[in-house]
Amino acid sequence: MEASLTLAGLAAGLLFAGQSLASPMLWQNNSLTYLYGKNFSVDAGEIQQTITFEHASGWTWGDMFLFVDNKWYNGLSGNDGHTYYGEFSPRLSLGKISGRNLSFGPITDVLLSATYERGEGRNRNYLLGPAVDLKAPGFDRLAINTYYRKPDGITGKPGGQWQITPTWAITIPVGKSDILFDGYIDWVVNDAGSKARGDYLAKNFHFNPQVKYDLGKALDYTPGKLYVGIEYDYWSNKYGIEDSDAFNTDNNVTNFIVKAHF
Numbered sequence: 119m120e121a122s123l124t125l126a127g128l129a130a131g132l133l134f135a136g137q138s139l140a141s142p143m144l145w146q147n148n149s150l151t152y153l154y155g156k157n158f159s160v161d162a163g164e165i166q167q168t169i170t171f172e173h174a175s176g177w178t179w180g181d182m183f184l185f186v187d188n189k190w191y192n193g194l195s196g197n198d199g200h201t202y203y204g205e206f207s208p209r210l211s212l213g214k215i216s217g218r219n220l221s222f223g224p225i226t227d228v229l230l231s232a233t234y235e236r237g238e239g240r241n242r243n244y245l246l247g248p249a250v251d252l253k254a255p256g257f258d259r260l261a262i263n264t265y266y267r268k269p270d271g272i273t274g275k276p277g278g279q280w281q282i283t284p285t286w287a288i289t290i291p292v293g294k295s296d297i298l299f300d301g302y303i304d305w306v307v308n309d310a311g312s313k314a315r316g317d318y319l320a321k322n323f324h325f326n327p328q329v330k331y332d333l334g335k336a337l338d339y340t341p342g343k344l345y346v347g348i349e350y351d352y353w354s355n356k357y358g359i360e361d362s363d364a365f366n367t368d369n370n371v372t373n374f375i376v377k378a379h380f
Contacts, residue, residue, distance in 0.1 A: 142177045142179065143175055143176070143177055144175075144176040144177060144178065145175060145176045146173065146174065146175035146176075147173070147174045147175070147379060148171070148172065148174075148379065148380050149171070149172045149377055149378060149379045149380070150169065150170070150171055150172075150377070150378050150380075151168075151169070151170040151172065151375055151376070151377040152167070152168070152169055152375065152376045152377075153168040153169075153170065153373040153374070153375045154166075154373060154374045154375075155351070155371045155373035155374070156371070157371060158351075158369055158371055159356050159366050159367050159368060159369040159370075160356045160357060160359060160367050160369070161189075161191060162191055163191030163192045163199070164192060165191070166189060166190070166191055166192075167189070167190045167192075168188065168189045168190075168373075169187075169188045170185055170186065170187050170188075171185060171186045172184070172185040173185070178214060179211065179215055180208065180209045180210045180211035180214060180215075180229060181208075181209050181211070182206075182207065182208045182209070183205075183207045184204070184205060184206045184207065185204060185205055186203075186204040187202060187203045187204065188200070188202050189201050189202065189203070201237070201238045202237065202238060203235075203236070203237045203238075203241075204235075204236050204237075205233055205234065205235050205236075206233065206234045206236075207231065207232065207233040207234075208231075208232055209229045209230065209231045209232070209249055209263075210229060210230040210231075210232075211227055211228075211229050212227070212230065213227045213228065214227075224252045224253055224254060225250050225251070225252060225253075226251045226253050227250070227251040228248070228249075228250055229248070229249040229250070229251065230246075230247075230248060230249070231245075231246070231247060231248070231263040231264075231265065232244075232246045233245040233246075233265065242269070243267060243268065243269050243270065244267075244268045245265035245266065245267045245281065246265060246266055247263065247264045247265040247266055247281075248264055249261060249262065249263040249264065250262055256288055257286055257287065257288055258287040258288060258289055259285070259286060259287040260284070260285070260286045260287075261284070261285050261286075262282065262283070262284045263282075263283040263284075263285070264280070264281070264282050264283070265280070265282075265283065266278050266279075266280060267279045267280065267281045269310075269319065277310045277311060278310060279306045279307070279308050279310045279319060279321070279358075280306070280307050280308055281305065281306045281307070282303075282305045282307065283302060283303065283304050283305070284302065284303050285300075285301070285302040286299075286300060286301065286302075287299070287300035288300065293336075294335070294336060295331065295332045295335040295341075296331075296335060296341070297329060297330065297331055297332070297347075298328075298329075298330045298332065298345065298347075299327065299328070299329050299330075300327070300328055301325075301326050301327030303323070303324065303325050303326070304322075304323075304326075305322075305323050305324070306319075306321050306322045306323070306358070307321055309321050310358075318360070319358035320355040320359065320360040320361075321355065321358075322353065322354055322355035322356065322357075322358055323352075323354045323355075324351075324352070324353040324354075324356075325350070325351075325352045325353075326349065326350070326351055326353075327349070327350055328347060328348070328349045328350075328375065328377075329347050329348055329350075330345035330346065330347035330348075330375065330377060331346055331347055332344070332345055333345060333346050342379060343378065343379050343380075344376075344377070344378055344379075345375075345376070345377040345378075345379075346375070346376050346377075347375055347377075348373065348375060349372070349373040349375050350372050350373075351369055351370075351371045351372070351373060352368075352369065352370050352371075353368070353369035354367075354368050355367055355368070356368070356369045
């Protein structure tokens with residue numbers, strides 16, 4: 119718990135520091151999400167509850183996204199049934215820093231994308247690679263990030279993996295309100311390491327969309343502030359652990375979610 123609070127505190131400090139500077143930040147959005155789901159693969163505990171803090175912002179040099187998950191596994195996993203996980207993902211816009219219009223075809227910008235992943239203990243990964251923002255009919259937002267993924271804290275030297283990460287958001291008007299369909303895919307396309315050395319990481323595919331109803335807008339409150347809905351979490355070879363008859367690592371779970379933006 120102490121480490122997760124430290125990570126959350128660091129995130130909050132970065133936000134306040136950015137706001138206090140004379141203005142490289144162009145916009146920001148923060149949110150808290152509550153998730154409730156059952157029967158997760160790999161993670162112990164029949165019921166998993168998560169509270170997630172998310173921050174997204176645009177800057178004169180690019181953009182940034184971060185989140186911190188605090189998870190409870192009904193007393194069966196982690197430190198007294200609790201664990202944490204977070205990611206910090208800045209992207210450097212080549213168009214913004216060069217002052218040039220790099221758009222061509224459906225591409226609106228070319229970026230350099232990085233991610234630092236941190237879980238409990240020495241569960242850490244470093245990712246770096248090119249990205250593009252895209253303009254497509256019906257999408258509020260569409261981007262494709264590609265990464266070279268390097269683990270840290272694993273016995274041996276498993277080497278790196280290549281990852282493709284599309285992210286998207288689509289707003290669908292429904293009656294007096296909207297449905298927001300957004301999410302991401304993390305597709306790790308190659309195996310790494312060696313089973314003989316015990317540092318093997320399997321290729322894996324993580325599909326994580328959310329379908330949310332804008333309850334605030336339906337109740338004549340400020341649109342885009344309060345959502346209810348579901349999150350579908352499919353993850354083959356979860357955490358890079360190869361699925362087998364002896365140990366199921368293919369995650370297939372639907373979470374109930376409530377999300378508040380501020």
